[in-house]
Amino acid sequence: MRSMILTSLLFTLSTTAMAGQVYTWVDKQGVSHFSELPPNGQASTIINTATPAPRPPASEKLPPSQTKDPEQETIERKVQHEVASQEAKRREFCETVRTNLAQLENNPRLRAQIKGEMRRLTEEERQARIAEAKKAIEHSCR
Template sequence: MHRMILAASLLLALSTSAMAGQVYKWVDAQGVTHFGAHPPEGQEATSVNTSVPKPRPALPRLDSEIAQPAAPLPESKPVGDQKAIDEKVKAEVATQEAERRKYCENIRTNLAQLQNNPRLRAEVNGEVRRLSEEERQSRMKEAEKAISENCN
């Protein structure tokens, strides 16, 4: 009995897709869209796909997803707090801009000293020694590159 019910339901499910006929779509001279089982004579019609896609199977949940509670939704903050946040961000940006200006001033000063004084001494590995011409030129290039990348 169970096999007969299973076979009948399987045949019924398969027969609906086999019984589905072709559907055509066309627009008449007045601009009205029509659908029908037969295309009109002397007029262009397009075939419409009537098959229903199969639903995707649900992904299995991981044990870690089941064990953990859902994260609470963030609460909306009043408008007054947004003003405080905006002021804080503006202050941080102003501080960063001041630090950038100070850095640019220092690097320009260093570049000027490198360009104007061929006899420079620097502390390298805890030892004060005179820079060679190659080291001086290298440091000048590094300073110029830093200025072009970070300073206006």
């Protein structure tokens, strides 16, 4: 355990000891250079690599209610209400279509009101309605 602590301490100290000076300067073309040796005949700045660079201050975030315009919040609530209403209508539609599909698939002797009169569906009409219901479910329901 003692050797582990000593090794950790030596490792930590060695990284700061190995951190040398870094020089930076800008040449005549405006290009920034970085080197461990200072440039000849040119002014340079020493960068301290032993200490971490200062972090920019964290911007204070306001609660969401204070960052939005009240008019924008009203619009967003209205849109959310409309979306929720449309989703409820879609779910109701899907439930109805699924119920109709189950009736069509499980009952070959169905009657429907066609052109004002009640009559029994032919097998072709029943299969066509089954196909329409499946297509509606595939298109609108998840």
